[in-house]
Structure formats: C-alpha cells, structure tokens
Amino acid sequence: xxxxxxEEIIFKALMYISVxxxxxxxxxxxxxxxxxxxxxxxxxxxxxTPKGGFYFGKEGGILNAIIGSLYLxxxxxxxxxxxxxxxxxxxxxxxxxxxxxxxxxxxxLDLLWGIPSIVYGAFGFTIMVMLGIxxxxxxxxxxxxxxxxxxxxxxxxxxxxxxxxxxxxxSLSLGSTRSETAFRVFIRQTIPGxxxxxxxxxxxxxxxxxxxxxxxGYTDHIPTSIMQPTATLPLAIFFQLGSPIEEVRSRAYSxxxxxxxxxLLISVIARVISAKYNKxxxxx
Amino acid sequence: xxSKIDIKNLNLFIGKQQILKxxxxxIPENKITIILGPSGCGKTTLLKSLNRLTDLxxxxxxxxxxxxxxxxxxxxxxxxxxxRKKMGLLAQRPYPLPMSIYKNVAYGIRISESENKxxxxxxxxxxxxxxxxxxxxxxxxxxxxxxxxxxxxxxLCLARGLAVNPEIILADEPTSALDPISSQAIEEKFIExxxxxxxxxxxxxxxQARRIADxxxxxxxxxxxxxxxxxxxxxxxxxxxxxxYIKGAFN
Numbered sequence: 077x078x079x080x081x082x083e084e085i086i087f088k089a090l091m092y093i094s095v096x097x098x099x100x101x102x103x104x105x106x107x108x109x110x111x112x113x114x115x116x117x118x119x120x121x122x123x124x125t126p127k128g129g130f131y132f133g134k135e136g137g138i139l140n141a142i143i144g145s146l147y148l149x150x151x152x153x154x155x156x157x158x159x160x161x162x163x164x165x166x167x168x169x170x171x172x173x174x175x176x177x178x179x180x181x182x183x184x185l186d187l188l189w190g191i192p193s194i195v196y197g198a199f200g201f202t203i204m205v206m207l208g209i210x211x212x213x214x215x216x217x218x219x220x221x222x223x224x225x226x227x228x229x230x231x232x233x234x235x236x237x238x239x240x241x242x243x244x245x246x247s248l249s250l251g252s253t254r255s256e257t258a259f260r261v262f263i264r265q266t267i268p269g270x271x272x273x274x275x276x277x278x279x280x281x282x283x284x285x286x287x288x289x290x291x292x293g294y295t296d297h298i299p300t301s302i303m304q305p306t307a308t309l310p311l312a313i314f315f316q317l318g319s320p321i322e323e324v325r326s327r328a329y330s331x332x333x334x335x336x337x338x339x340l341l342i343s344v345i346a347r348v349i350s351a352k353y354n355k356x357x358x359x360x
Numbered sequence: 361x362x363s364k365i366d367i368k369n370l371n372l373f374i375g376k377q378q379i380l381k382x383x384x385x386x387i388p389e390n391k392i393t394i395i396l397g398p399s400g401c402g403k404t405t406l407l408k409s410l411n412r413l414t415d416l417x418x419x420x421x422x423x424x425x426x427x428x429x430x431x432x433x434x435x436x437x438x439x440x441x442x443x444r445k446k447m448g449l450l451a452q453r454p455y456p457l458p459m460s461i462y463k464n465v466a467y468g469i470r471i472s473e474s475e476n477k478x479x480x481x482x483x484x485x486x487x488x489x490x491x492x493x494x495x496x497x498x499x500x501x502x503x504x505x506x507x508x509x510x511x512x513x514x515x516l517c518l519a520r521g522l523a524v525n526p527e528i529i530l531a532d533e534p535t536s537a538l539d540p541i542s543s544q545a546i547e548e549k550f551i552e553x554x555x556x557x558x559x560x561x562x563x564x565x566x567x568q569a570r571r572i573a574d575x576x577x578x579x580x581x582x583x584x585x586x587x588x589x590x591x592x593x594x595x596x597x598x599x600x601x602x603x604x605y606i607k608g609a610f611n
Contacts, residue, residue, distance in 0.1 A: 173418045245413050246455040246517070250468040251445030251524055260467070265458040356458045356504045 109336055113329030121330050126296045133323030138331055141312035143298050145335070147213060148288065148308055149281035152220035156228050156277060159221075161270075164232035168239070169258040182233065188226035194286035196223040201290035214302040216292030223287045228277035235269030236262055243358065265357055268350035275346045279339055285310030309335045364389035364528065364558040365410065370424035372405060372414065379405045381582040383424070387575070392550055392559040394569045394590075397579035398605075403562040404532050406579070410560065411447045411530060412440050428528075445472060448521025450531040450546075454513035456505035457520075461497050464505045464516055468524035487519040491549060511542025518549065529553065531561040535568070547572050566606065570594060578602055 121137040130136035171178050200219030209215055239262050247257040263270065285308070293305030294315070309331055316328035363386035372380035379402050387393045395403045405414065412433065414420050425432045433443045445468075457464050465484040484501075488494040493515045497508070505516060514534060521529065531550070535543035550559050551572055563569055569576060573590040578601075586593065586602045597603050 173416055175418050240455070241416065242451050242453070242455045243457070244416065245408075246449065246451065247457065248413065248416075248441075249411060249444050249447065249449035249530075250471070250520065251441050252468075252471050253441055256471055260471075261457055356460070356506065358456055358458050358506045 106336065109329055109332050112326060113331075113333035116323065116326040117330045117333060121327070122334060125298060130296075131319065131321075131324060133321045133327075138307075138309070138312050138327075138334070140296055140298050141307040141309045141331065142334060142338075144213070144292070144306040145282055145309040146338070147299065148216050148220060148292060148306060149278055151213070151217040151302075152224060152281045153228075153274065153278045155217060155221040156225045156281075157274060160225055160228040160232060160277075163229050164236055165258045165262065167229075167233055168236040169244075169254050169262060172241075172244070182230065185226045185230050185233075189230060192286070193223050193284045194289070196220075197287040197290050200287070204291065210303075211291060211293030211305045212303045213292060213299050213306040216288050216306060216308075217302070219287050219291040220281050220284065223284065224277040224281050227280055228273060231273030231276050232270060235266045235273055238269070239265055264353070267353040268357065271346045271350040275343060278342060282339065283310060283335065285314055309338075361391075362389045363387060364428065365560070366425075366427040367406075368425040368427070370406075370409065370422070370426065372402075372409060372423075373419075373421045374417065375419045379582055380409070383584050385577050385584055385587050387558065387560055387577075389558050390554055390556070391574035392554050392561065392572050393575040393577065394573040395560065395562045395577045395579060396566070396569050396605075397564065399564060401579045402582040403564075403579055407530050407532050407560060407562050409434075410528075411444045411449065413449075415440065445524050446526055447528040447530050448518070448524065448526040450514070450518055450521065450529065450534040452533045453537040454510060454517045456508070456513050456516055459505065460502045461505050461508070461516060462501040465520050465523050468520060472524055483523060487523045488516075490522055491515040491519045492545065493519060509542075511538050511545070514538055514542065514546065515549075518546070522553075526557065528558045528560065531559065533562055533564065535563075535565075543568075566608070578605065580605075 118137075120135065122142060123139060124135075124137035125140045126138070127134065127136035167178050167181060196219055200215060200222070204210070204215050243261060243265065244257060247261045248254075252260070288308050288311060292308060294307050294311055295305045296307070297304075299306045313328045313331045313335070316324050316331060319325055319328075365387040367383055367385050367387075370380055370383040371378065383406060395406060397403050408414050409422060410426060410428075410433075414422060422434055424434065426434050428443075428446070431438065457467055459467070462484055465487055466480050469480055469483060485494060485498075488497065493512060496512060497516075505513065508516060514537070518529075518534075529550075535546050538546065547568065550561065553559060554574070561572075569590070573593075575588070576590050576593040577587040578585045578593070578599075580601055586597060586599045593602070594606065597606060
C-alpha cells in the first residue's frame with residue numbers, strides 16, 4: 077500500500093518537472109526574443125523595405141519579408157488545403173471500412189512527415205531546374221505546400237478519426253450520401269480541431285527556412301507577381317544573424333519577434349473562429 | 361397478417377466468424393416486432409443488415425435475401441441511399457447531428473427533396489410535435505442539439521428520422537441510455553406510430569418486450585430460435601430455450 081503511494085508521488089513529481097521544463101523553455105525563448113529584439117524594434121522595421129544602407133545597420137525595415145512570408149504561407153496553406161481536406165475526408169469517410177489500407181496511407185504520410193524540409197527544398201529546386209523555372213513565389217508556394225501536406229493530412233486525419241461510427245450511421249440512415257455526410261456532418265462536428273490542424277500546418281509553413289532557401293530566393297522588393305523571387309522572415313533572420321554588424325544582428329531578433337507575433341495573432345483568430353462553431357459539436 | 365420485410369436464408373460472416381446463421385423470418389407490416397435475445401446473439405447485426413449499415417464494416421460478407429416491397433435490398437444494383445431513406449434509425453444512444461435543433465430535423469428534408477422549401481418550417485414543427493418535443497424546444501430552435509438532455513436528444517433523433525417519411529422504424533435498444541420516464545415516452549410513441557409505420561426494435565429487456573410487442577423474434581447465438589405473435593410467444597412458447605429465457609435463465 078505504502079509502495080503504491082510512493083510510486084504515485086514520484087510520478088506526480090516527474091510530471092510537474094516535465095511540465096515546468098517545457099513551459100520554462102517556452103518562456104525563455106519568448107523572453108530572449110523580446111529582450112534582444114525590442115531595442116531595435118521600430119515602426120520603420122514593419123513599414124519599410126530595406127533601403128541602401130540597411131545591411132550595414134542603416135535605415136529601412138523588413139516589410140518585404142513580412143509581406144513575402146504571408147503571401148508564401150497563406151498561398152501554400154490554401155494549396156495544401158485543396159488537396160489535404162479531400163484526402164483526409166476520403167480516408168475517414170469513404171475508406172473507413174478498409175482499415176489496413178488506410179493505416180498503410182498513414183504510415184507513408186508519417187514517413188513523408190519525417191523528411192527534413194531541406195530535402196523538400198532540394199526536390200523543389202531539382203524540378204524547377206528541369207522545367208526551367210527561376211526562383212519565385214510560385215515555386216516556393218508549391219514546394220512549401222508539398223512539405224506541409226503530409227503534416228496537414230495527418231493532423232486532419234487524427235481529428236476526423238474521432239467522429240463516432242454512430243454519427244456516421246445516423247447521417248447515412250437519413251438518406252444522405254457519403255459526400256453529404258463528409259461535408260455536412262464530419263466537418264461540422266470537427267471544425268475546431270480542423271482549424272487547429274490547418275493552423276499547425278500554417279505555422280510550419282511560415283517558420284520554415286530550408287524549403288524556401290533554393291525555391292523562393294530573396295529580394296529587397298515586395299513581389300508584384302507570383303513569378304518574382306520573394307523574401308521570407310526565416311531567411312531574413314538567417315541573413316541578419318550572420319552579419320558581423322551588431323545593429324543588424326539585433327534586428328534579426330526583431331524579425332523573430334515579428335514572426336512570433338504573427339503566429340500568435342493567427343492562433344488567437346483561429347481559436348475565436350473555432351469557438352464559434354464548437355457549440356454545435358456533439359460530445360460523446 | 362401482411363409481411364413488410366421478408367428475410368430469406370440470411371447468413372452473415374465477419375471474417376471467419378458467422379454472426380447470423382440461416383435467418384428466415386417475416387416482419388409484419390404496421391406492427392411492433394421485437395428482436396429479443398441475450399447480448400452477442402446477433403440482434404443488432406440483423407437490424408443493421410436491414411438498412412445495409414453492415415456495408416460500413418470491414419470483412420463483412422452477407423448472403424441470402426432481404427425483400428422489402430418486392431425488392432431484394434441486398435442486391436448490388438440497389439440504390440443504398442434510397443433503401444436507407446425508407447427506414448428511420450434510432451440507435452442505442454442518441455446521435456444528434458452537430459447543428460441546431462431545427463436543422464437536425466430539417467436536414468433529412470433538405471437533402472432529399474428539392475422542392476417545397478417553404479413548407480420546411482411547418483414540417484419541422486409537425487415532426488417535433490409528433491414526438492412531443494415541440495413545447496420543450498419551440499423557444500430555442502436555433503440552439504445546438506447538443507444542449508438537450510439525453511432523453512430529449514433521443515426524441516429529436518426520432519423526429520429527425522420521421523421527417524424523411526420512412527415506412528419502417530428501426531430501433532436498436534433505443535431506451536438503454538434513457539431514464540424511466542424518457543423510456544416510457546419512447547415506448548408510448550412506438551405504440552402510436554405503428555398505425556403508420558412498421559416498427560422493428562431490438563431489446564434485451566424482457567419486460568419491455570412484453571409491454572409493447574406484437575410480434576417477437578427470439579435469437580440465440582446467431583440463430584432464430586422462435587418467432588411468432590407476442591401472445592403465443594409469452595404464454596405458450598414451443599422451444600425449450602425460449603421457455604428458459606422467459607424464466608430469466610440467460611439474464
């Protein structure tokens with residue numbers, strides 16, 4: 077009896093330690109970004125593109141990278157959704173009874189998830205060379221969407237898996253087809269989870285540097301067409317951090333701060349939207 | 361006695377396990393037919409094969425015939441959606457759709473009929489009144505169905521099923537998750553509904569069967585042991601297993 081109680085105490089302690097470790101590292105990251113980034117944060121940083129002496133610590137901002145990153149990750153997320161949502165619904169509504177087959181698909185998606193993003197970047201670059209496309213926003217959007225597609229599908233799939241078979245049967249019994257069940261019942265039941273899954277993929281898209289390194293290139297201008305090269309925030313951070321000039325390095329932290337704030341804002345918006353639909357969810 | 365559903369030589373396997381063994385029964389029209397038996401005897405499987413929900417499960421093999429209105433619904437050329445629309449399903453626990461109370465009832469009407477959009481509000485009201493739910497929900501039709509109590513949800517599911525104008529009501533232990541008062545409401549509703557519908561209900565509660573059955577199918581280990589009118593079944597059972605079950609030996 078006493079042994080069991082000690083066991084309980086030990087595991088509880090381990091749990092508290094790991095939770096505090098994770099939260100502490102999160103706070104440490106956020107704190108260091110704010111601490112190092114705030115001093116060089118200015119309206120200029122978010123409202124201007126780099127001017128002549130920007131890379132020597134003079135005037136200008138990183139509006140080009142902010143806009144570029146938003147274009148790129150919104151584009152890639154939408155493109156990945158166009159494929160990802162139908163794939164995940166197909167796996168859970170149409171192929172529901174072929175469990176072994178669906179588990180095979182899940183296995184391959186997990187493999188794809190594990191591939192480092194630089195490999196996707198190199199793959200995208202190889203295709204671009206073959207087709208004779210230059211570094212551009214379009215090439216970046218396509219590469220990043222391929223990179224986040226397995227992440228998105230698996231995340232959506234985990235959410236859709238939670239729909240109970242009883243609800244599926246109930247919808248079919250009312251004479252709805254599988255596609256009506258998929259779009260009117262499955263999506264409505266899981267919309268908060270789906271929003272989170274899409275957001276997770278968006279976070280991966282906006283935060284990844286390696287996949288855009290060869291494919292989108294870098295420029296000081298805001299792109300006016302999807303065929304132009306585009307700057308992105310992760311690469312802006314990367315280039316600024318590598319600078320020998322103190323002011324430029326400190327701007328890298330400001331850029332990281334901007335990236336963090338964008339992700340935070342989008343999480344909050346998604347939470348608000350999903351909370352609105354959450355009330356219809358049937359709890360089982 | 362006119363039969364609505366005619367089941368002939370129905371065999372059902374899941375993998376190598378035989379769940380239904382050569383089932384031959386007729387289910388009478390406008391009566392309450394109760395499928396009775398201990399757990400795991402194939403009652404629910406038999407019910408689900410009537411509207412082909414068995415299609416949803418892996419490794420299910422079905423052979424035999426289920427004839428409804430002179431058509432074999434197991435035949436592969438049949439439109440499964442149309443078959444299912446003929447039958448309302450009430451499950452062991454209510455599964456309301458993830459939408460408002462109003463939309464739950466309107467859902468089936470909206471997807472099946474393109475004309476008569478204007479009459480939907482009246483029909484929703486009619487079907488909610490049919491299950492005695494209207495007075496409880498008329499002021500909050502747009503609030504989510506998930507906020508109703510379990511008993512109210514089950515009646516909502518019945519209303520939703522009735523809204524697609526079925527001919528048959530399938531019920532799989534519909535009162536097992538409900539409190540006694542809600543159970544009674546469902547039972548009374550079934551007795552009323554048999555005027556217009558053929559009701560097939562699975563239960564393992566013997567007293568419930570006594571209360572509402574017109575016709576009883578008793579199953580044991582995948583086989584139909586005995587079937588007949590409720591009066592004969594309870595007062596004068598022929599098979600030894602039936603006698604033992606009525607005495608409570610399997611419960």
